[in-house]
Amino acid sequence: MKLKISHIIYLLLVFAILYYPVKITKYHLMDLSYDEILDFGWRGDGCKTKDGDWVDSINCPCGTGLIEPDDSYKISKEGYFYDNDKLFGKATLKKKPSYFSDGGILTGGELEIEHLETGITCYYDSVLD
Known part of the structure; x- marks a missing residue:
């Protein structure tokens, strides 16, 4: 009986050691699909008009809140961003x-969402969940 338990523990240890390097390698070799973008948390980082002028947070159609993986947001295969099944804009990663942060909450990702009605572009930074 002891031998079987030690084998199981050994297999779990090998799996744990190999799982993350394979996951990280796959991440760096492949592009994210649009549905995988929402697996990460995103923090609003401001808005700009088409002319490049910054828009204050009151007039920004995106607000400055968080987009979290469990929210009601969706991105279609074509990159269209939906908020509660209402078309909001076009997302561009x-x-x-990164899977690793530099010691803070940011993980280096940058996302832009162009609001279709106003043409204002909203900027987001990826954050740890």
């Missing part, structure tokens, strides 16, 4: 988030 500028930089993939």
Whole structure:
């Protein structure tokens, strides 16, 4: 009986050691699909008009809140961003988030969402969940 338990523990240890390197390697070799973007947390980082002028948070259609994985947001395969099944804008991933942070809450990802009605672009940074 002892031998079987030690084998199981050994297998679990090997799995744990190999799982993250494979996951991280796969992450760096492949692009994120639009539905995987929402697996990360995103923090609002401001808005700009098409002319490049910053918009204050009161007039920003996106607000400055968080987009979290369990929220009601969706991104279609074409990159259209939906808030509660209402079309909001076009999402563009500028930089993939990292699995590691630099000691803070940011993980290096950059997301832009262009609000279709106003043309204002909202900027987001990826954050730890």
